[in-house]
Amino acid sequence: MQPDSIIQEMPRVAAPPGASETVLVVDHVSKSFGENHVLRDFSLALHRGENVVVLGKSGSGKSVLIKCIIGLLAPNAGQITVLGQDVATLDHGAMDRLRAKVGFLFQSNALYDSMTVRDNLLFPLRRHWLDHGPAEEDALVRQALADVGLEHTADMMPAELSGGMRKRIALARTLILRPDIILYDEPTTGLDPVTAREIDHLIREVQQKYRTSALIISHDMSCVRLVADRVVLLVDGRCYAKGTYEELANKLDPKVREFFA
Amino acid sequence: MPDESLLAETGAMTSFAGRFFREGFRPRYEVAELLHQCYVVGYQSLPMVGITGFIMGMVLTLQSRPTMAQFGAESWIPVMVGLTIIREMGPIITALIFAGKIGSSIGAELGSMRVTEQIDAMEVSGTNPFKYLVVTRVLATTLMLPVLTVLADAIGLYASYLGLNMRGTTTLALFANNVLSGLSFGDVLPAFIKTYFFGFAIGVIGCYKGYFSDKGTEGVGQAANSAVVVASLVIFLLDLLAVQITGLMGLN
Ligand SMILES: Nc1ncnc2c1ncn2[C@@H]1O[C@H](COP(=O)(O)OP(=O)(O)OP(=O)(O)O)[C@@H](O)[C@H]1O
Ligand SMILES: [Mg+2]
Numbered sequence: 200m201q202p203d204s205i206i207q208e209m210p211r212v213a214a215p216p217g218a219s220e221t222v223l224v225v226d227h228v229s230k231s232f233g234e235n236h237v238l239r240d241f242s243l244a245l246h247r248g249e250n251v252v253v254l255g256k257s258g259s260g261k262s263v264l265i266k267c268i269i270g271l272l273a274p275n276a277g278q279i280t281v282l283g284q285d286v287a288t289l290d291h292g293a294m295d296r297l298r299a300k301v302g303f304l305f306q307s308n309a310l311y312d313s314m315t316v317r318d319n320l321l322f323p324l325r326r327h328w329l330d331h332g333p334a335e336e337d338a339l340v341r342q343a344l345a346d347v348g349l350e351h352t353a354d355m356m357p358a359e360l361s362g363g364m365r366k367r368i369a370l371a372r373t374l375i376l377r378p379d380i381i382l383y384d385e386p387t388t389g390l391d392p393v394t395a396r397e398i399d400h401l402i403r404e405v406q407q408k409y410r411t412s413a414l415i416i417s418h419d420m421s422c423v424r425l426v427a428d429r430v431v432l433l434v435d436g437r438c439y440a441k442g443t444y445e446e447l448a449n450k451l452d453p454k455v456r457e458f459f460a
Numbered sequence: 461m462p463d464e465s466l467l468a469e470t471g472a473m474t475s476f477a478g479r480f481f482r483e484g485f486r487p488r489y490e491v492a493e494l495l496h497q498c499y500v501v502g503y504q505s506l507p508m509v510g511i512t513g514f515i516m517g518m519v520l521t522l523q524s525r526p527t528m529a530q531f532g533a534e535s536w537i538p539v540m541v542g543l544t545i546i547r548e549m550g551p552i553i554t555a556l557i558f559a560g561k562i563g564s565s566i567g568a569e570l571g572s573m574r575v576t577e578q579i580d581a582m583e584v585s586g587t588n589p590f591k592y593l594v595v596t597r598v599l600a601t602t603l604m605l606p607v608l609t610v611l612a613d614a615i616g617l618y619a620s621y622l623g624l625n626m627r628g629t630t631t632l633a634l635f636a637n638n639v640l641s642g643l644s645f646g647d648v649l650p651a652f653i654k655t656y657f658f659g660f661a662i663g664v665i666g667c668y669k670g671y672f673s674d675k676g677t678e679g680v681g682q683a684a685n686s687a688v689v690v691a692s693l694v695i696f697l698l699d700l701l702a703v704q705i706t707g708l709m710g711l712n
Binding site for chain 1: 569573577580583584585
């Protein structure tokens with residue numbers, strides 16, 4: 200469970216010694232829809248400043264897990280603690296305040312089609328009552344767009360953007376709140392390999408620049424290799440294996456090999 | 461559709477409408493969004509409502525003329541057309557056009573927002589999507605349909621006046637006088653009130669279909685389509701109910 204030291208291509212963000220504060224704990228969580236048992240007794244911990252990838256097949260319940268964490272779905276059993284707060288016990292106001300600190304990058308980006316990029320970015324800011332003056336809003340938008348390298352798109356509509364650009368804008372929309380934790384739901388799925396690698400690098404850059412912790416859902420092995428400090432393998436709703444990318448890549452277990460072959 | 465799922469759907473829609481009353485009147489009030497929706501809803505359907513209103517008045521007049529002339533009752537045309545438009549044709553045609561235009565666009569819009577997770581995204585951005593999306597739209601349709609209906613009635617009556625003047629002449633003042641003399645309070649008020657219910661039904665059904673639309677782009681099309689079909693049916697059912705109620709009150 201400790202942060203580890205080697206990764207190819209990208210420098211690893213070493214957690215300062217002794218500072219392995221956990222920001223997110225998923226504790227024996229189960230979730231089923233009727234007879235469909237999606238998560239069974241799943242557990243996971245995320246430390247400050249670290250990127251953990253949850254690896255699993257399509258339909259294995261990765262999106263369900265991440266939606267339980269942010270409180271969009273309620274687990275049937277188990278406990279989820281985010282930044283020290285038990286998600287299940289929070290009232291609306293407390294939940295909103297917590298959500299302001301947790302960025303969520305949706306699988307389908309979820310950009311608001313009817314709003315410009317600028318208004319998309321300002322939406323969470325304004326709705327969380329984090330009102331700023333117009334000048335400050337401008338600066339925040341410009342900064343967030345600069346972070347994802349798309350300064351010139353502020354007045355464009357989402358429909359005018361390419362898939363990779365939309366992903367970046369969606370990331371900018373979470374960054375504008377300066378979250379402590381970012382949850383990425385398949386950030387590279389549906390993108391071409393080149394664009395996907397750009398997004399991977401962006402995820403690393405964000406981690407280094409803002410010292411965010413991230414839970415990344417993926418089944419894209421190149422993405423896993425580039426961004427993961429640790430990997431958790433989700434099979435049949437359970438945590439099947441965990442470790443660094445290299446540790447898992449060297450395992451002989453057939454279910455692990457399915458991913459790393 | 462099997463009876464069971466029809467019942468289940470009716471139940472689900474009723475509880476959706478109930479949720480509107482439970483959540484809609486508690487803060488935070490989305491006033492800016494409500495005004496925006498009123499504008500969108502009203503403005504979008506204005507041309508269609510105007511055109512259909514005009515044609516409705518014109519056709520009613522031109523078609524009834526020969527029959528009325530046979531009985532030597534041409535001077536009764538304004539009264540008859542006025543009553544028909546204000547009591548029945550205006551409200552129902554405007555509502556059907558409105559359902560086709562706005563009900564489907566609400567269904568499609570919320571449906572695609574559901575499919576592309578925009579509704580979830582709102583929820584994690586400190587926003588109650590039910591209030592922000594559903595309550596504002598239902599209020600907008602409820603408030604705007606009566607306005608549009610009055611407008612369609614007025615345009616329809618004016619078209620009727622033009623129709624009368626295609627053969628023979630009437631002055632607008634005489635025409636208006638004739639129409640008003642045939643109308644009583646009991647003709648106007650129930651017809652006006654029922655349009656609020658039509659508007660509410662269109663909003664609730666469009667939102668319900670979109671809000672709970674199935675995954676995939678197919679689901680979006682289906683949401684839009686069934687929003688129109690169900691809303692149109694419900695409009696007729698409500699109309700039937702309205703005529704029963706006014707009958708009991710002795711207003712028919
Ligand atoms: N709201 C829901 N109601 C009922 N079943 C659901 C719901 N959400 C997800 N499921 C079911 O949970 C299972 C896991 O879905 P999930 O979306 O988490 O998969 P995933 O691992 O994210 O897959 P993908 O890689 O394709 O995104 C699926 O069988 C799905 O049908
Ligand atoms: Mg998913």
